[in-house]
Structure formats: C-alpha cells, structure tokens
Amino acid sequence: MRILVIAEQENGSLVETSLNAINAAQKLAASHGSAAIDVLAAGHNTDALAAECAAVAGVDEVIQVDAPQYAASLAENITTLVVELVRTRDYQAVICASTSVGKNISPRIAALLDVAQVSDVTEIIGVGTYIRPIYAGNIMLTCESAEPVQVLTVRPTAFDKADLGGSATVTRLDAGEDAGLSSLLGRELSKSDRPVLSSAPIVVSGGRGMGSGDNYQRLLEPLADKLGAALGASRAAVDAGFVPNDYQVGQTGKIVAPELYLAVGISGAIQHLAGMSDAKVIVAINKDPDAPIFQVADYGLEGDLNELVPELTECLA
Amino acid sequence: MKILVPVKRVVDHNVKVRVKSDGSGVDLDNVKMSINPFDEIAVEEAVRLKEAGSASEVVVVSLGGKGCQETLRTALAVGADRAIHIDAEDGVEPLAVSKCLKQVVSREDPELVIMGKQAIDDDCNQTGQMLSALLGWSQGTFASELKLNGDKATVTREIDGGLETLELAMPAVITCDLRLNEPRYASLPNIMKAKRKPMEQIPVSELGVDITPRIQPVKFAAPAPRSGGMKVADVAELVEKLRSEARVL
Known part of the structure; x- marks a missing residue:
C-alpha cells in the first residue's frame, strides 16, 4: 500500500x-x-x-x-x-x-x-x-x-x-500547468504574538457574557498573557462583534483540544461544545449556575466574571 | 446571468438529535426539518445579486424525497424564481449529488453556482468542491464576501489564520460561510406567492447518474460523555486544583 x-x-x-x-x-x-x-x-x-x-x-x-x-x-x-x-x-x-x-x-x-x-x-x-x-x-x-x-x-x-x-x-x-482559473489577490492574517489557537496548549475563550469587545480585551488579554494562552471565543461573541471570526471555537469555527480550556462567560451551546470538549481540562466561569458548560467543565466557578477574571489573573502572578 | 442554488433539507439546527437505540441510524421520527442554514445564506446571496441587477434569474434545486419541495418553497419565498426537485431517496452521497448537479448545470447553463459550505447533518463539506471539479470550474469556498465584475468574481474566504481574497474566472462555484450575509425572513405575501412559482420535478433516474452508495454506515453512537461537574468555591481553590490536581499550570 x-x-x-x-x-x-x-x-x-x-x-x-x-x-x-x-x-x-x-x-x-x-x-x-x-x-x-x-x-x-x-x-x-x-x-x-x-x-x-x-x-x-x-x-x-x-x-x-x-x-x-x-x-x-x-x-x-x-x-x-x-x-x-x-x-x-x-x-x-x-x-x-x-x-x-x-x-x-x-x-x-x-x-x-x-x-x-x-x-x-x-x-x-x-x-x-x-x-x-x-x-x-x-x-x-x-x-x-x-x-x-x-x-x-x-x-x-x-x-x-x-x-x-x-x-x-x-x-x-515537474510541475503541472497553471489552470489559470483562480489567483490570490491578498491575505489578511490576524497578527498575534500568541500561540496558534488550533494547537495552543492553553486556550482562554470568551462568550456573550463578556458583554463587549472592550471588556473581552480588558479582562481576557491579561489572563491569556499570564498563561501564554491563545485567545478564542464562542460563536455568540463573534456574532456580537466582540472579536473577529477566526477566534471562533466550535463546530463552525476551530476545533481545539488543549491541555487547559478556560471558558469565560460561555453558556455552552452544543455547537461550541463540539469544538472544545476534547480539551484535557475544562474550566468554566459563569454567573448562571445552570449553564450547560458546567456539565462538561472539570472545574466550575460560579460568579461575576468581571471580578473573578482579574482575581484569577492576579492569582497567577 | 443565471444563478443555480442547490439546497438541502436537514434536521433543524435547534434539534438535539439522538441515535436509534440499536445504533443503526439517527432517530428522525417527528423531528423538525429545515433548509440547511448555509444554503439559506446561499439563497439570500443569489437573491441579493438579482436585486442588485447582477443576476437575471435564481434557480434553486434540491435532491431527495418529497419533503425537499417544502425546502424549495422556503427558498422561493425569499426570492428565488423557480425550483427543481430531483426526486430521489434521502441520503444520497456528496459525490453522487455533485454528479446530479452537474447534469442540472448542463441543462440550465448557469454562470454561477452558490451553495452552502456544508450540510449540518452529515457535515461532509464536499459537494461544492466536487461539483466545481466535475465541471472544471473555479471554486471559491467558505466565502464571506462575493463581488462580481464581468467575467471575474472576487471572493473573500474564511481561512484558518484570517481571510484571503481570490479572483476567480467565471463560471464558478461559490460555497458560503456564515458571515456572507444575514438571510431575511420570508414575508407572508411572499410565502403565498411562492406557492405559485414553478417547480419542476425530475426523477433522479432521468439524469443517468449512478447514485449507489460508496460508503456504508456501520454504527451510529453518542460521543463518550465527559465526566465534568465539580464546582469550586473561589479563585484560590480553582488555582490550587489546577496546580495540584489537574497539574496543568
């Protein structure tokens, strides 16, 4: 063969x-x-x-x-x-x-x-x-x-x-002929010093619960910096315009399987879970005690992400 | 310019599907069916091109059982002009579907085919690329923007690291990603009007395509469940657990 x-x-x-x-x-x-x-x-x-x-x-x-x-x-x-x-x-x-x-x-x-x-x-x-x-x-x-x-x-x-x-x-x-059917005009790649989302050992993801793009950046970037993590997002956060589409983790976005996946303000829609449930350890931070994400999370932390995320970042110093 | 839009009838994206108890298939009894969401975006894009004067006619086509006619009516209600139902059993594989669509292309002679990037049931993500290959056309997959200029199409594609823009020679096959547009809702008058739009029925046998399955499903199973579920009291406990128990920090 x-x-x-x-x-x-x-x-x-x-x-x-x-x-x-x-x-x-x-x-x-x-x-x-x-x-x-x-x-x-x-x-x-x-x-x-x-x-x-x-x-x-x-x-x-x-x-x-x-x-x-x-x-x-x-x-x-x-x-x-x-x-x-x-x-x-x-x-x-x-x-x-x-x-x-x-x-x-x-x-x-x-x-x-x-x-x-x-x-x-x-x-x-x-x-x-x-x-x-x-x-x-x-x-x-x-x-x-x-x-x-x-x-x-x-x-x-x-x-x-x-x-x-x-x-x-x-x-x-030898090369084959150029089919001449298509040509590349340009690429706009997201520039980042962070690890590549699909292969990063640690991923920090934010969902609709982040509230805004500014809040996403203000809270999650320092945490990702501390952990050397890639940044991701749920489709809801992408659709709300908080972050670009290439942040999206899920069935319609990227499939990730990091050592540690931190889901912040993500409820855990089926299509998101499809993209990250192979992570070794899942941590969920969410204010809704009934959020489905807690059913797959190894460690769930219930509360206001606006307080908990800075505290976590601080704790990792 | 004529645009052909293939659409697929699938289990509605809000339905949580279950495996039949004997593992022989997916339980589809009394399950809500809808137009594949990516195909809905394709229909919308084609209709917008017509509204902008870039296209003269939008033809939608679906292959499968009688239920496909309902899916085709949905597409007619948002502005497609006419429909073709290729009458076949459900579950025809992507390669066979693309061969059937090639026959439809040779009958209809469109300059552009726009379709969803994948169906949300089998998640194959194949038919558009296969159709493009069989036709010898250019392809612009996972499109988030489409512009037509004469005999060229400019397509912005969602790729893993961001976006890329290609120039394609027409005719072309375009497959849609989520952000190409936001499909409209059909208005009641348009739903009524759609009932009078033409729908041609073609038995699949008439197309001369061998649709014998090449891939045999052996077993359907639910994925292994995760044993999640412990809650920690505070950030300090979380960090402690991650360090000493999970050992990921």
Whole structure:
C-alpha cells in the first residue's frame, strides 16, 4: 500500500497540522501491516519545505514540486497535480488535515478520481473503516469505504504529531500547468504574538457574557498573557462583534483540544461544545449556575466574571 | 446571468438529535426539518445579486424525497424564481449529488453556482468542491464576501489564520460561510406567492447518474460523555486544583 500525505505550507514553511496528518497516515499504514508513506511538498521555493517534510520520522519519500502556481495552495492547481501523482505512482490513500486548505482541496481530488471522500476522520480503525463526527459532533459515525483510493481528511486534534528524526529521500518532480482559473489577490492574517489557537496548549475563550469587545480585551488579554494562552471565543461573541471570526471555537469555527480550556462567560451551546470538549481540562466561569458548560467543565466557578477574571489573573502572578 | 442554488433539507439546527437505540441510524421520527442554514445564506446571496441587477434569474434545486419541495418553497419565498426537485431517496452521497448537479448545470447553463459550505447533518463539506471539479470550474469556498465584475468574481474566504481574497474566472462555484450575509425572513405575501412559482420535478433516474452508495454506515453512537461537574468555591481553590490536581499550570 502507498499513502500520499499532502503537506500544507504557508510562505514556504510546513504547517504543523501536517504532522498530525502524517501521524494519521502512520496509523493507516500500521493497520494494513505496512505501507509506504510519501509526502507531497508543493509550493514555490520549496527547498526548506521539502527538508522539513523529509525530517519527519516514518516518511519514505518526499515529492517536491516547485512552481509559482502552487504558492497560494489554490485548489484548482494542487488537485490536478495530486490526481496526476495518484495515477502515475499508484497511491491507495490520499490524506490531508481537515484545515481550511485541506477541506478546500480534498473533495476536488476525490471527485476527479471518482471516489467518495471520508471527511474529518477522528479515528482510523483499519483501511476503509473510520470514525467521524456528524451532526456537529453529537453523533459519532463508524463507516466503511471500499474505494480503491481512500481519500481522507483527518481532524488534526484527534491525532498526535508525527515525530521528527527521519531522513526521507526527496524526489523533485515537474510541475503541472497553471489552470489559470483562480489567483490570490491578498491575505489578511490576524497578527498575534500568541500561540496558534488550533494547537495552543492553553486556550482562554470568551462568550456573550463578556458583554463587549472592550471588556473581552480588558479582562481576557491579561489572563491569556499570564498563561501564554491563545485567545478564542464562542460563536455568540463573534456574532456580537466582540472579536473577529477566526477566534471562533466550535463546530463552525476551530476545533481545539488543549491541555487547559478556560471558558469565560460561555453558556455552552452544543455547537461550541463540539469544538472544545476534547480539551484535557475544562474550566468554566459563569454567573448562571445552570449553564450547560458546567456539565462538561472539570472545574466550575460560579460568579461575576468581571471580578473573578482579574482575581484569577492576579492569582497567577 | 443565471444563478443555480442547490439546497438541502436537514434536521433543524435547534434539534438535539439522538441515535436509534440499536445504533443503526439517527432517530428522525417527528423531528423538525429545515433548509440547511448555509444554503439559506446561499439563497439570500443569489437573491441579493438579482436585486442588485447582477443576476437575471435564481434557480434553486434540491435532491431527495418529497419533503425537499417544502425546502424549495422556503427558498422561493425569499426570492428565488423557480425550483427543481430531483426526486430521489434521502441520503444520497456528496459525490453522487455533485454528479446530479452537474447534469442540472448542463441543462440550465448557469454562470454561477452558490451553495452552502456544508450540510449540518452529515457535515461532509464536499459537494461544492466536487461539483466545481466535475465541471472544471473555479471554486471559491467558505466565502464571506462575493463581488462580481464581468467575467471575474472576487471572493473573500474564511481561512484558518484570517481571510484571503481570490479572483476567480467565471463560471464558478461559490460555497458560503456564515458571515456572507444575514438571510431575511420570508414575508407572508411572499410565502403565498411562492406557492405559485414553478417547480419542476425530475426523477433522479432521468439524469443517468449512478447514485449507489460508496460508503456504508456501520454504527451510529453518542460521543463518550465527559465526566465534568465539580464546582469550586473561589479563585484560590480553582488555582490550587489546577496546580495540584489537574497539574496543568
């Protein structure tokens, strides 16, 4: 069996969730007995990216493809490349992380290969048998696919990061044509010195109970600074305009699984719980004793967040 | 310019779904069904483009059982011009749905397809990308802003680190994220008017697409429950527990 993992890059550096996707590939390989795992490093000026991929333990071969049309990870260009690789190199599985890039690209690959895709896999039971969340994580579905090429997106937080310490061979292949269907005009990335929300060990999240964007900043930023935490929010806080959408944790936002998740002024709507209930420890601060968040929180603290949050920040000094 | 908007009938987002006791499926008896919320946003966007003079006709299409007609009427009531119901069993997989939609595109010849980024029942997030691939069109997924200028579309997309803006060659498939717009409510007169708008019915067999499932569901289960639930008296106790018991600080 040969497995292709699509590495995700941003400005030529490997995005960490690719390591989770490689780990998922290793699990798939192990369930099959053994398998070769190749990683596609496509982008522009990809020498550093290819080297990063080659340094991941358990990777057999890195396929480096370098051309300007791959710089922005445009779906139309990456998918034709991957489909060509599947046909010429006979892969039986194509895996990428279910990030915004993976979710954009993968179904296009599956359709061009005329196979069904299994989305957002959280557990690999064997080749063709997977568990994935449906209905916003309220139901876990075990499903079987007999497709000749298994096209999977895997939820990064459900898999460990693959270890480093490998020395895969790097094979440089020619680029495909630029489809000319789309082009990147620009990106507006949230600038922050904080850890990345989806992979931070500690996350401090605020909900509608924060009352305002100013209050969110005034109370939660010092706390996050103290903890070295990423900042998140519930959809209610995003919809109320307290913070930008990329703060959103939940089924329609980011899925996080930190060591510690602090939910402040978050009631615990189903769709929010779907995004954070895999956290190791959950702390909830809320004035409503009946808030559903207390049912999943390991430690609940009932009271006025305007007093409790500064006190907590102080306590951590 | 004609816009095609595929819509899906799903369990209403306020319903807490349950697994059947034997784990064979999801209990859908007497459950409220609605238009998929992301598709509602797609309909709204298409109608706004028509109102702004950028589109001439908005056609909505849904694939599934008879209940889809109710979903299509909802879309007609907010301003879609006509509807197509592809009569099939419920639960057709994304790949087969996208092949059926490709047939509808070749009949209707729209320049733009706008649809939700994912359905909130199976959470697949596949059909738009698959349709775009099968048509060989450009795709703008997870859109939070859409502008049309001649033979190009400019799409702002919600990506993990923020936003990105793409220029797409038309025709294109756009999939909507939550913040693209806020859908309107249908007024009573418009709901009445929607009843008289045309609804074509096509048996799925007429489209010549093999819709045999490729993926077999084996087991449906509730997620492992979290054993939460202890309350602490004050901040000092919380910090103490986090340090000595949970050991996360």
